[in-house]
Amino acid sequence: MNIFRSYLMGGFECSTHKKRGGCRLDLIAATRHDEFAEADYSRLLEIGMRTARDGARWHLIERAPLKYDFSSLEKQTAAMQKTGIQIIWDLFHYGYPDDLDIFSPEFIERFALFSAAAAEYLKSKTDGTLFLCPVNEISFFSWIAGEVGGFYPFARKRGNELKRQLVRATIRAIDAIREKVEDVRFVQTDPAIHVTTGKTDAASKRRAENYRRAQFHAFDMLIGKMKPELGGAPEYLDIIGLNYYCHNQWFFPNRRKIMRDHPLYRPL
Numbered sequence: 001m002n003i004f005r006s007y008l009m010g011g012f013e014c015s016t017h018k019k020r021g022g023c024r025l026d027l028i029a030a031t032r033h034d035e036f037a038e039a040d041y042s043r044l045l046e047i048g049m050r051t052a053r054d055g056a057r058w059h060l061i062e063r064a065p066l067k068y069d070f071s072s073l074e075k076q077t078a079a080m081q082k083t084g085i086q087i088i089w090d091l092f093h094y095g096y097p098d099d100l101d102i103f104s105p106e107f108i109e110r111f112a113l114f115s116a117a118a119a120e121y122l123k124s125k126t127d128g129t130l131f132l133c134p135v136n137e138i139s140f141f142s143w144i145a146g147e148v149g150g151f152y153p154f155a156r157k158r159g160n161e162l163k164r165q166l167v168r169a170t171i172r173a174i175d176a177i178r179e180k181v182e183d184v185r186f187v188q189t190d191p192a193i194h195v196t197t198g199k200t201d202a203a204s205k206r207r208a209e210n211y212r213r214a215q216f217h218a219f220d221m222l223i224g225k226m227k228p229e230l231g232g233a234p235e236y237l238d239i240i241g242l243n244y245y246c247h248n249q250w251f252f253p254n255r256r257k258i259m260r261d262h263p264l265y266r267p268l
Contacts, residue, residue, distance in 0.1 A: 003129075003185065003239070004051045004086065005050035005085075005086045006049050006050040006051050008049050009049055009051040009052055009053065010044040010049045010051075010053070011052055011053040012031070012033050012040065012052065012054050013027040013028075013031065014027055014054060014055025014056075014057065014093045015093050015094050016028075016055075016057050016059055016093060016094060016095025017094035017095045017145075017151050017152045018152035019152070020154065024059065026057065026095075028055060028057060033076075034072065034075050034076060037054075037076045037078075037080075038078070038079035038082060038083060040079075041079050041083040041085045042083055045083060045084075050085060050086060051086040051087075051088070053087070053088045053089075054087050054089060054090070055089065055091075055093050056073055056089055056091055056122070057072055057073075058091065058092060058095060058096055058097060058111075058114055059095050059097050060072040061073070062097050062110075063097070065110070066110070068114070068117045068118075068121075070118075070121045073122075077122065077125040078125075081125060081127070084127075088132070088133060088187055089118075089122055090132075090133045091111075091118055091132060091135070091173070092134060092135045092136060094141060094151060094152075095152075096111070097110075102162070103155075103161065103162070103165060107169065108168050108169045108172050109172070111169045111172070111173055112169070112172040112173045112175070115176055116173070116176040116177050116179065119177040119180060119181045119184060120180050120181060123181045123184070128183070129183050129184065129185055130184045130185070131184075131185050131186075131187060131239075132177065132184060132186055132187065133187040133188070133189060133241075134169075134170045134173045134186060135166050135170050135173075136189060137190050137191060137243065138166045138167060138188070138190060139163060139191075139214060140190055140191050141162075141166065142160070142162040142163035142166060143159050143214075145162065146158045146159040146161065146162030147160075147162075163217060163218060163221070164221070164227060166218070167222060167227070167232065168230055168231070171230065171231050171232065171236050174186060174236055185239060186236075186238040187239045187240075187241050188222065188237060188238070188240055189240075189241035189242070190215060190216075190219070190241075190242065190243065191242070191244070191245055191248055192215065192244050192268065193212065194212060194248065194249040194265075194266045195209075195212040195249070195250060196208050196212070196251060196258070197251055197252045204252070207253070208251075208252035208253075211252050219237060220232075222236045222237045223236065223237045244268050249264075249265055249266065
């Protein structure tokens, strides 16, 4: 049985992380998707896409701790209801309220409470099953924001710590949502990557393979196969999504890109 309304789906970029210097990105506002959601959804329906991914912007909904204002979602949810499109909602797409430290225990609790409140709101607007992606790209975000300092909070050498933190937050959020909302499904996404090495020694090959396998860490933590002390169990991994990018394959350790015509390039 198909759980989504169309095989091909659309999506709307909803990143909200900060740039260096403190300026916050808001791609929904930048593309005016919040303003033109009905027209955007209608265009998808015209070409047969009846399912799409969209996002709730946490920093706008929770401007003050534990005080929620869902007005920033009203046009998107109204457009969803009017057009009948099926939406998979992101709750955390790289951005979070200014007062929170993402490495703190408070982050986990605040995210869980926000997620439950957002799920209740979205469920009240949804006809049928509610689809949620609690944390977008846990493994990728942990690497870019916690290991190499490319995204806010620009941390370095804390990637594994951040990954564990986001897994804890996801588990706590799913529990909180299930206490409040029935008929909800969860989507977990991460980029599919391929990493290899041009070197022939066993140590280099092993390091490259370990790097490649890191793409599955978040999934393995969620089901309790890896780091079971985080609280993972099979019921926390529901629908798996793999993002496939044009720059997702490279040589280790120099990160030289593997081009599509290279014999070591792997198709999806």
